Amino acid sequence: MTSSLLADALDYAVGSVACVAPGLLSRPTPCRDWDLAALLRHANDSLAALHEGLARGYVSPDRTGPAASQQPNGDRAAGDQAAGDQAVSLTAIFRDRAARLLAAAGTGGHDDIAVADRHVAAVIVTAVGAIEIAVHGWDVAAACGHGRSRPIPAELASGVLEIIPLVVTEATRGSQFAAPVSLPPLASPSDRLIALLGRDPAAPGQARPGPA
Numbered sequence: 001m002t003s004s005l006l007a008d009a010l011d012y013a014v015g016s017v018a019c020v021a022p023g024l025l026s027r028p029t030p031c032r033d034w035d036l037a038a039l040l041r042h043a044n045d046s047l048a049a050l051h052e053g054l055a056r057g058y059v060s061p062d063r064t065g066p067a068a069s070q071q072p073n074g075d076r077a078a079g080d081q082a083a084g085d086q087a088v089s090l091t092a093i094f095r096d097r098a099a100r101l102l103a104a105a106g107t108g109g110h111d112d113i114a115v116a117d118r119h120v121a122a123v124i125v126t127a128v129g130a131i132e133i134a135v136h137g138w139d140v141a142a143a144c145g146h147g148r149s150r151p152i153p154a155e156l157a158s159g160v161l162e163i164i165p166l167v168v169t170e171a172t173r174g175s176q177f178a179a180p181v182s183l184p185p186l187a188s189p190s191d192r193l194i195a196l197l198g199r200d201p202a203a204p205g206q207a208r209p210g211p212a
Helices: 002-017 036-056 080-105 122-143 154-167 170-176 189-196
Strands: 112-115 118-121
Touching: 002 080, 002 122, 002 154, 036 080, 036 112, 036 122, 080 122, 112 122, 118 122, 122 154, 122 189, 154 189
Parallel strands: none
Antiparallel strands: 112 118
16 A cells, blocks of 8 residues: 555656746745755655665665755856756656656565664555655645645545554654644645645645744
8 A cells, every 4th residue: 555655646746846947946845944946855865765775675874865965066057047957957856766766666675674773664664755755745836836736636645644643653743743734624635634744735835833
């Protein structure tokens, strides 16, 4: 189940990244202190770490995704051209790493994955990936002005809500996610998921206090 959710999350997030344009990189996101460019660099680093874990059975301690964090060369261009280069680079890296992660997730070659000094079940790592990628896919859409028009698909959001208890606990809430946002009755699965993780579906694109 988690593998299919990861595949669906990747498909949704790739569609959201297609909304990115050079003039949007400095926009705020629902993740505290991150503009859209910083969010994309974080997402690219996460894709690299998840791929390494699922493909090799471990995540390197110094996994930082240097290609994703690389800034455009200021000597080559300035202003709009530099922003254009950065947008093209960040989105191309995202698509490439998403494809690599999807291929690695389909192999199912490791039962557990070494992360720092502990071993984590591969199903948990896959669940983490599905949750993070789905929600950051919405974060990207929201920053681009499409938070309402690109909700997380209902089936994907419902599936992620089922596995949330595997990852989000009282212990991880304060360090990784902001407090849940209250919603009206009969909210959609997408709104319930992003609100559970501290995002406000009624104000997409506005940075909120608390961790991403």
